[in-house]
Amino acid sequence: MATPRFWREIPSRYNLIGTKCGSCGTLDFPPRAVCPKCGRKSVGKMMKQKLSGIGTIISYTIVYDAPSSFDLLKPYVLAVIELKEGARLTSQIINVEPGDVKIGMRVEAVFRKLGQEGEAGILQYGYKFKPVTGQGKSPATA
Amino acid sequence: MRGVAIIGVGETQFGELWDRSFRDLGIEAGLKAIEDAHIRAEDIDALYIGNMSAGKFIEQEHVSAIVADYAGLADSHLPTTRVEGGGACGALALLQAYAAIASGLHDIVVVGGAEKMTDVGEVKAAEILSATADQEWETVFGATFPALYAIMARRHMYEYGTTREQLAAVAVKNHRHGALNPVAQYQKEITMEMVLNAGMVADPLGVFDCAPLSDGAAAIVMCSLDRARKFCETPVELIASGQASDTIALHDRRDLTTMDATVVAGKRAFHRAGLTPADVDVAEVHDNFTISEIMAIEDLRFVKKGQGGPATEDGETALNSKISVNTSGGLKARGQPVGATGVAQAIEIVRQLRGEGGKRQVTDAEVGLTHTLGGTGATAVVHIFRRVR
Known part of the structure; x- marks a missing residue:
């Protein structure tokens, strides 16, 4: 992904900044300019809000065929996670054996390298998720 | 009109x-x-x-x-x-x-x-296909197109008890149909064992769960x-069409196991046609992955929600059974040159309604339907066709 395109979204990718609708209070991630529930009423009332980074796995897969930039990670776990504030996102699950991942597992956000632009390009960072301590077997401690 | x-x-x-x-x-x-x-x-x-x-x-x-x-x-x-x-x-x-x-x-x-x-x-082609998902909030985090459908499949298995074998039954059926279609990319039957033993692409979807390039x-x-x-x-006659959209990212959907865009596009098309799912004799649905066909036949109301797997396994969607689904071989066996897909689906329905289906002719086909997806279900289009007497 081109550097400016990645750079523009850094606040959300580094710090899980979403938006809270000033009209109905719904939290969205990534940030939205218009609340999907309130429509026009919400315009100009969407406030930035940092999300907890604590959530639950709704579903997941173990990816074996991936783009070349993810070659070193294969196989890796990719999941849809519901944050405790209600918003959902897609992220990798790390620090766990893929076979130990379960729907319903509690996970927390950590800051990791996501990729880089080309072979010698700028490094791109963002969130991945790991099991909340005490769940699953971490390869480091298993 | x-x-x-x-x-x-x-x-x-x-x-x-x-x-x-x-x-x-x-x-x-x-x-x-x-x-x-x-x-x-x-x-x-x-x-x-x-x-x-x-x-x-x-x-x-x-x-x-x-x-x-x-x-x-x-x-x-x-x-x-x-x-x-x-x-x-x-x-x-x-x-x-x-x-x-x-x-x-x-x-x-x-x-x-x-x-x-x-x-x-192949790797480049897969990246291009993935670009119909959300590049900012899905693919940059490692989501591939098969991975997103695998996430739907896993949740479908979790909620409805859908099995690997039921997913595989879609591929086996569509290859059986494709073997009767002279323009299909794969005119070869495959067995359940071949599907189950194939290498994984994104668990639980293996190579034979995915339509080809x-x-x-x-x-x-x-x-x-x-x-x-x-x-x-x-x-x-193209008697009615329905089109609908949904969130670009899979994670923003109301339900990972239902494509609301398909549900709404189907309802719109059936309403305009004055028909119900029970009136359809032959359907071409978007089986870019095996799970997609199972969700499509549920979301179009050909079977009850959650029954897509068992219905496929029991042969209800095979040629000349309860409803003939993907008689062309579908995207799985006919192939999926993406831009051609929606048109090729319509051609299969036209041939069936004209009675030119050859070895894969659906007996007395009167009404046919096509269902086509964009992305992971952010766009769905349903067309309904009828033979002109």
């Missing part, structure tokens, strides 16, 4: 066609359709082309003008338009043509769909229903 009919169809072989260019394929399909419709080039009022990503696959944009040009139509100065909506682009091109004729803007329209996918390597083109000639008999002895 006036009635709209399909009076001519034509398609190329689907497959890895190293010796054929995008132009070659588009022209072959178009000329076959025009020949089938018994029209002259000067009868054509407009051309709509469904194409997902020629810019990335062959580094060529503006393909609608190219197809018209190399079909020898440059001097006619036809209005030509390319339509894009992820994997649904062919079905959307058909919808544009339908609207143009129904409204009276045009009388005779050619709809084409084409994709040339094998000029790039393909080259191919398909074309249709349409005109107003009142003039259809003048050109064609067996016109097929």
Whole structure:
């Protein structure tokens, strides 16, 4: 992904900044300019809000065929996670054996390298998720 | 609105066609359709082309003008338009043509769909396909297109008890149908064991759960229903269409196991047609992955929610059973040159309703349906067709 395109979204990718609708209070991630529930009423009332980074796995897969930039990670776990504030996102699950991942597992956000632009390009960072301590077997401690 | 009919169809072989260019394929399909419709080039009022990503696959944009040009139509100065909506682009091109004729803007329209996918390597092609998901919030985090469908499959298994074998049954059935289709990319039957033992792409989806990369083109000639008999002895009416959209990212959907865009597009189409799912004899649904067909037959209300797996395993969707689904072999076996898909699905329904299905003919087929998806279900298009008596 081109550097400016990645750079523009850094606040959300580094710090899980979403938006809270000033009209109905719904939290969205990534940030939205218009609340999907309130429509026009919400315009100009969407406030930035940092999300907890604590959530639950709704579903997941173990990816074996991936783009070349993810070659070193294969196989890796990719999941849809519901944050405790209600918003959902897609992220990798790390620090766990893929076979130990379960729907319903509690996970927390950590800051990791996501990729880089080309072979010698700028490094791109963002969130991945790991099991909340005490769940699953971490390869480091298993 | 006036009635709209399909009076001519034509398609190329689907497959890895190293010796054929995008132009070659588009022209072959178009000329076959025009020949089938018994029209002259000067009868054509407009051309709509469904194409997902020629810019990335062959580094060529503006393909609608190219197809018209190399079909020898440059001097006619036809209005030509390319339509894009992820994997649904062919079905959307058909919808544009339908609207143009129904409204009276045009009388005779050619709809084409084409994709040339094998000029790039497999990894690059997979990346291009993934671009119909959310690049900012899905793929950058490692989501591939099969991975997103695998996430749906896992949740479907969790909520409804759908099994690996039931997913595999979709691929086995569609290969069995594809073996009866002379333009299919794979005209070979496969066994349940082959599907279950194949390498994993994104667990629980293996290689045989995924439709292939393909080259191919398909074309249709349409005109107003009142003039259809003048050109064609067996016109097929496009009686209704429904189109719907949803969130671009899978994670923002209300339910990972239901494509609301399919549900809504289906309801709109059935409502406009004055028909119900029980009236449909033959359906081509978007089986880019095995889970997609299971969700599609549920979301179109051919079976109850959660029953897509058991119904497929019990053979209810096989040729000449309760409802014949993907008699062409579907995207899985016929192949999926993305832009051609929606048009090729419609061609299969036209052949079935004309009684030209050959070995895969559905007995007394009266009503047919196509269902086409863009992305992970951010776009869905449903068309309903009926034999003209």
